[in-house]
Amino acid sequence: MDRPPKILIERATKTFLDGAVVAFSQLTLAVRPNEVLCIVGPSGCGKTTLLRCIDGLIPLTEGRILIDGQEVHSPPEQVAMVFQHFGLFPWKTVYENVAYGLRLRGASRAELAAVRDYIRLVGLEGTEQRYPYQLSGGMQQRVGLARALAVRPAILLMDEPFASVDAQTRELLQEELLRIWERERQTMVFITHSIDEAILLGDRVVVLTARPGRVKEILEIPFPRPRRPDEVRLLPAFAELRNHIWEQLKQQAA
Amino acid sequence: MAETTPLGRGAEPEQPLQARETAVAALPSERAAAIAARPARARQADPQPLLIRLVSLVVVLVAWELYGRSVNPVLFTYPTAVFRAFVELTTNGELWQYLQQSLVVLLYGLGSAILVGIPLAVGMARFKWLDYAIDTYVNALYSMPMVAVVPLLVLWFGFDVKAKAVVVFLFCVFPILINTYQGVKSVDPRLLEVARSFRSTEAQLWRDLIIPSSLPFIVAGLRLAIGRGLVGLVISEFYTSIAGLGYMIVRYANSFQTDKLFVPIVVLMVMGVVLMEALKHLQSHLAPWLRQTEEE
Numbered sequence: 058m059d060r061p062p063k064i065l066i067e068r069a070t071k072t073f074l075d076g077a078v079v080a081f082s083q084l085t086l087a088v089r090p091n092e093v094l095c096i097v098g099p100s101g102c103g104k105t106t107l108l109r110c111i112d113g114l115i116p117l118t119e120g121r122i123l124i125d126g127q128e129v130h131s132p133p134e135q136v137a138m139v140f141q142h143f144g145l146f147p148w149k150t151v152y153e154n155v156a157y158g159l160r161l162r163g164a165s166r167a168e169l170a171a172v173r174d175y176i177r178l179v180g181l182e183g184t185e186q187r188y189p190y191q192l193s194g195g196m197q198q199r200v201g202l203a204r205a206l207a208v209r210p211a212i213l214l215m216d217e218p219f220a221s222v223d224a225q226t227r228e229l230l231q232e233e234l235l236r237i238w239e240r241e242r243q244t245m246v247f248i249t250h251s252i253d254e255a256i257l258l259g260d261r262v263v264v265l266t267a268r269p270g271r272v273k274e275i276l277e278i279p280f281p282r283p284r285r286p287d288e289v290r291l292l293p294a295f296a297e298l299r300n301h302i303w304e305q306l307k308q309q310a311a
Numbered sequence: 312m313a314e315t316t317p318l319g320r321g322a323e324p325e326q327p328l329q330a331r332e333t334a335v336a337a338l339p340s341e342r343a344a345a346i347a348a349r350p351a352r353a354r355q356a357d358p359q360p361l362l363i364r365l366v367s368l369v370v371v372l373v374a375w376e377l378y379g380r381s382v383n384p385v386l387f388t389y390p391t392a393v394f395r396a397f398v399e400l401t402t403n404g405e406l407w408q409y410l411q412q413s414l415v416v417l418l419y420g421l422g423s424a425i426l427v428g429i430p431l432a433v434g435m436a437r438f439k440w441l442d443y444a445i446d447t448y449v450n451a452l453y454s455m456p457m458v459a460v461v462p463l464l465v466l467w468f469g470f471d472v473k474a475k476a477v478v479v480f481l482f483c484v485f486p487i488l489i490n491t492y493q494g495v496k497s498v499d500p501r502l503l504e505v506a507r508s509f510r511s512t513e514a515q516l517w518r519d520l521i522i523p524s525s526l527p528f529i530v531a532g533l534r535l536a537i538g539r540g541l542v543g544l545v546i547s548e549f550y551t552s553i554a555g556l557g558y559m560i561v562r563y564a565n566s567f568q569t570d571k572l573f574v575p576i577v578v579l580m581v582m583g584v585v586l587m588e589a590l591k592h593l594q595s596h597l598a599p600w601l602r603q604t605e606e607e
Contacts, residue, residue, distance in 0.1 A: 112508055132510050144505035147600040148523040157519070158509045190600040208509070 061126065062087035063212060063244040064111060069120035070269075071106055080106040081270035083120070086263065093238065093245040095255035097302065098265030098273075099309045104248045107270070108214050111246065112138050124212065137210035141217040143197040145189040145204075151176065152185040154200050158208040175203040178237060195226035199233075206237070215247040219254070231257060232286055239283050252302045256295060257286050264302060267309040274305060385567045392570040393577065400574055405559075410578065413544055413555035416472060420479020421540050428484045428536075429529065432491035453485040457543065461550045475547035475554075482543030486535035494528025495521060527598040534590045541583050 065087050071080040080103035088094050096104050109115045111122055113132045122129045124136065137158065145154050156164075156172045176185060179199040189197055198218060205213060219227040231254060238245065249255050255262045256278055264274045276298065280289050289295055372390050379389025400406040435442040461478055468474035498521055506516050548557020556575040563572035 109504075114504060114507055132508050134510065136508075138505075138508045140501070140505060142501050144501055146502060146519065146523070148598070149519075161509055161511050161515055188600055 060090050063090040063092075063125065064088035064246070065123040065126075066107075066111070067121050067123070069107070069110065069122060070118050071103065071110060071115065072118045079269035081265070081268075084271055086272055088244060088246060089260075090244055091242045092260040093247060093258055094261050094263060095247045095249060095259030096263045096265060097249060097252060097255045097306065098270060099267045099306060100250070101268050102265045102309075103268060103270035104265055105216055108138070108216050108246065108248055112136055112214055133212075135211040136214060137205035137208050137212070138214040138216065139198075139201050139205045139218045141220050143189070143194075143201045143221070145197055145200055147189050150186050150188060151181060151192070151200050154189070155203045155207055157204055162208065172207060175207045176200075178206070179203045180233065193226075194222045195230060198222060198230065202234070202237075211243060213243045213245045215245060217248050217250065220250065227254075228286070234258065235284050235286070252299050252306070253290075255302070256298050257284065257289060262298075262302065264305050273309075276302070384569060386569065388570040388573055393573040396568075396570040397574050397577070400571065406574065406578070409555050409559050409575070413548065413557070416475040416479055416547065416555065417540060417544050419472070419476035420543065421483050421536065423476070424480050424483035424487055424536060424540075425533075427480075428487035428532075429491050432488045433495055435488075436492050436495035449485065449488060452481070453489065457481050458546055461546065465551055470551045474551050475544070478547035478551075479540050479543045482539040483536040486539060487529075487532040490528045490532025490535065491525065494525030494532075497528065498524045527594055530590055530594040530597065534587055534594075537586045537590070538583065541579060545579065 067085055069084045070082045072078060073080065084107065096107070098104050106115060110117050111124075111129065113129045113136075116130070124133050127133070146157070149157065152172060155176055156169055159168060159172065173182075173185070176182060179202055181196060181199050181203070184192065184196065189200070192200070198221070202218070219230050222230065235258065247255070247258055259278050262276045262278060263272055264276070265271065266273045278298070279294060280292070376389045376391060379387050379392070384392075397406070431445075435445065457478065460481065464474055464477055464481075468477050502520055502524070503516075506520055511519065544555070545557045545560070548555045549561065553561055556579060559575040560572060563569070563575075
């Protein structure tokens with residue numbers, strides 16, 4: 058690795074209830090700049106907690122997390138998160154939701170013009186004045202994605218973003234995400250339960266152990282970019298990777 | 312503590328068929344499919360609420376008229392007599408004179424309940440020490456029948472408008488306080504997390520998240536407060552210096568003018584209904600997404 062890691066997690070430990078619950082322990086991980094790092098692991102292995110610690114939403118019990126060499130104590134400016142539950146404000150329109158992050162930073166009129174571009178980018182042109190309750194799950198998540206992209210983050214944290222939509226929409230959104238990511242190639246940490254998704258989207262896949270979470274294995278994904286999911290899925294290497302990761306995870310569950 | 316709408320409403324808004332189908336198409340897919348799958352004839356036969364209510368009202372009035380005429384006028388009366396009394400009391404200015412007195416008391420009492428209740432509730436929700444300091448008193452006073460307190464209030468505040476306004480205030484303030492408090496406390500923690508992840512300041516948090524999220528609760532509190540406030544109004548008018556609509560009720564009851572007696576009663580009823588409906592519309596206007604969750 059020539060360049061310094063974008064995100065560095067050093068011997069991070071997080072416990073709850075005075076040590077009764079250990080989400081992850083002595084976890085060390087480096088995220089390279091501009092890579093998509095996918096994290097898979099059994100349920101309850103602390104991956105969601107880890108993501109929130111990276112975003113400074115939850116403090117670590119031990120260890121530290123560095124972003125661009127700076128220790129994280131509160132949500133950093135260059136990080137934006139996409140949530141599994143979408144997290145849209147029901148009283149704001151699509152436009153207002155996407156503009157939310159920008160408005161918080163006091164964006165000027167010119168900067169706000171970009172909001173429409175991001176809405177178009179995620180394929181929601183024409184829905185600007187609709188409210189979240191009028192949108193399907195897939196559309197809502199696109200709004201969430203647009204909202205995160207609008208603040209032009211250097212790092213995108215994705216918390217199982219497609220887990221709450223149906224399987225077909227999920228595949229569509231995966232393809233869209235790949236297309237969108239190609240534009241700026243932000244550093245991305247992507248948490249998922251789906252091994253397929255991790256292999257499709259990631260440059261590397263991290264397999265975590267069951268609680269307390271530790272890094273069990275890191276796999277390099279050899280497929281070239283831009284990724285074409287339909288082609289990648291047919292490659293023998295895809296199936297091999299998939300089986301390998303599944304074996305790793307099965308051991309944990311047993 | 313927030314109340315729900317008393318009658319469950321059907322899902323579709325009251326619109327002509329074409330507009331309704333557009334609205335249906337805008338619903339999430341499963342619901343739209345379920346609605347569209349019903350036979351076309353059944354959809355077109357959806358009853359018009361307004362029409363049915365009008366018919367029902369006419370039926371009730373006619374029945375009342377027929378029965379009322381057959382009963383001793385001292386005991387009961389009928390719509391046309393009430394209407395005649397209403398016209399008489401309006402033209403001689405009597406109704407407006409007393410109504411005005413009542414409205415002033417209601418305004419002072421309800422107004423001060425809002426001015427005190429909402430900020431206090433917000434403070435209690437925001438500052439735990441304030442919450443712990445006063446919640447015992449709030450719960451105790453809320454549970455106590457206010458009627459019992461009226462003699463004490465008369466002792467302290469006299470017989471006049473001030474005493475009446477205090478009574479109305481006490482009837483109104485607790486629903487407002489408790490519902491606003493619940494509203495602020497019930498902010499979705501997931502949205503709080505979203506706001507924090509985007510580095511929202513406290514002031515922005517209030518503007519973007521807490522206030523819009525609490526508004527439906529506040530309006531629910533207002534609806535409850537108005538209902539109780541009208542009760543408090545009449546009670547205060549019975550037990551202090553008798554004025555306003557309460558005075559009219561006492562006077563006409565004592566002089567057995569039953570037709571005139573009904574006029575202030577109907578006026579109070581209409582006031583209650585109008586205010587409640589207005590607030591209900593305000594609530595749906597402020598929180599259209601809540602209609603969705605009520606349907607599901």
